[in-house]
Amino acid sequence: MTIYKAGKVSDRRDRLRDELREANAALLELEHVRTGGDRSNAAISAHLAIRDRLEEVLLEEVLYARYTPVHERRRSTYGAIVFESGPPEDMADTLHLVPLGPGAALEDLRSLANGMTSFVVRTLDTTLGIGLVPAPAREQTLVDLAINLNCDVVQRHPSGAVRVFGRERLLIHEFDTWRRAPYGHTRWLSLGESVAADSRTAGAVVDLAMHVLSAQQVGATLVLMLRGTTSDLGPRLSSAPRALPVDLNVTNVEHAQLLATALAAVDGACLIETDGAVSGIEAMFMPTDKAKKAINLPKRGARHHSAARLSFDVPEALAFVVSAxxxxxxxSDGRSILNLDPFRSEADSMAKLAGRENADKISEGIARLSCPACGKRLVVTVTTIDGWKDRETLDCPVCETNAIYAKNCWEISARVLKPWEA
Incomplete structure (x- = not known):
């Protein structure tokens, strides 16, 4: 057990490293600094040296954010933006840089960085100045900043949480615990495969749900059309949606806060066209008897039941539910295909493959069948590993009817066949 002496920066840094390691919350993603395809020993050594230096800078910034100065019994908010080499030239609309004055030091700048509208801007070797963002930085703003400017953002939020925005994920330290959360849009890669669709709009809806509505604890239901228009929902509506007084689109990040404000004050669903246009809010749905019989979510409330049953009745639609x-x-098709919980660390869904013997001898087979209970057509994927002979069964992913398919294999999974698939 390591003993740390209070107040020692080096000890705090070692303790922070231990915390991150125990939480499986690395500051740098695996491909954080790239070698440009050069795999020579020199390039790899340079790559590792940059990674080490970047990690040291981020550790320093996270430590400062954790222990900012106390004034009137409260720690001040803070923010820093770290570039590997330097900021891009074309960032005027995103970040305005006020250069470091003569003789000024990093500590002088930190007193001006509130983490909401102003941030210390630095590289691995140089402090550049103060970066100003056009409006108070919400979670989605900082996600976009990290991705679009290819940088890392460290923030001490007014709530006291310390957040590290990387290129692909968000790290959060809150209530003495680190957790790792994926960015919403990065989950669309697996989501798109699950619903046999390629809608860039869906990525924007996931971001809206995760980084705007969830971050502000706004409960809501969002219905996105993958095919057709929201007018096709007419037979399933028990009350017509109300049109907004302005045209909003979920793919426009500037509209996100307006939509969040509108949804925070109403019940019912927000209807979204395939191109991201919001056609209305406060929509209420009336499920079919078949959907009521097939969909039963014992641990979920009315909002989740309504969304699941709508997606069962209308396979052309995805239903997103943000809990309070x-x-x-x-x-999709009555089943939950994605769950994102900001208070749980991201898990590796393929972790159970680790350490399997003969893992290099994996094969997959595809079958199609219909559930005898709910009638949904399914695409079944059977994964086989040489030498693995256990009997696996598949329950219907929609109505949960037991053992509708069985085979000697390693794993069986299924998704619902969409109407537009051959």
């Missing part, structure tokens, strides 16, 4: 506690669920 921040969790996000996505339903």
């Amino acid at each position: 506690d921040g969790a996000v669920s996505v339903f």
Whole structure:
């Protein structure tokens, strides 16, 4: 057990490293600094040296954010933006840089960086100045900043949480615990495969749900059309949606806060066209008897049941539910295909493959069948590993009817066949 002496920066840094390691929350992603395809020993050594230096700078910034100065019994907010080499030239619309004055030091700048509108801007070797953002930085703003400017953002939020925005994920330290959360849009890669669709709009809806509505604890239901228009929902509506007084589109990040404000004050669903246009809010749905019989979610409330049953009745639609506690669920064909919980660390869904013998001898087979209970057509993927002979069974992913398919294999999974698939 390591003994740390209070107040020692080096000891705090070692303790922070231990915290991150125990939480499986690395400051740098695996491909954080790239070698440009050069795999020579010199290039790899240079790559590792840059990674080490970047990690040291981020550790320093996270430590400062954790222990900012106390004034009137409260720690001040803070923010820093770290570039590997330097900021891009074309960032005027995103970040305005006020250069470091003569003789000024990093500590002088930190007193001006509030983490909401102003941030210390630095590289691995140089402090550049103060960066100003056009409006108070919400979670989605900082996600976009990290991705679009290819940088890392460290923020001490007014709530006391310390957040590290990387290129692909967000690290959060809150209530003495680190957790790792994926960015919403990065989950669309697996989500798109699950619903046999390629809608860039869906990535924007996931971001809206995760980084705007969830971050502000706004409970809501969002219905996105993958095919057709929201007018096709007419037979399933028990009350017509109300049009907004302005045209909003979920793919426009500037509209996100307007939509969040509108949804925070109403019940019902927000209807979204395939191109991201918001056609209305406060929509209420009336499920079919078949949907009521097939969909039963014992641990979920009315909002989740309504969304799941709508997606069962209308396979051309995805239903996103944001709970008031921040969790996000996505339903397609009556089943939950994605769950994002901001208070749980991201898990590696393929972790159980680790250490399997003969893992290099994996093969997959595809079958199609219909559930005898709910009638949904399914695409079944059977994964086989040489020598693995256990009998696996598949329950219907929609109505949960037991053992509709069985085979000697390693794993069986299924998704619902969409109407537009051959």
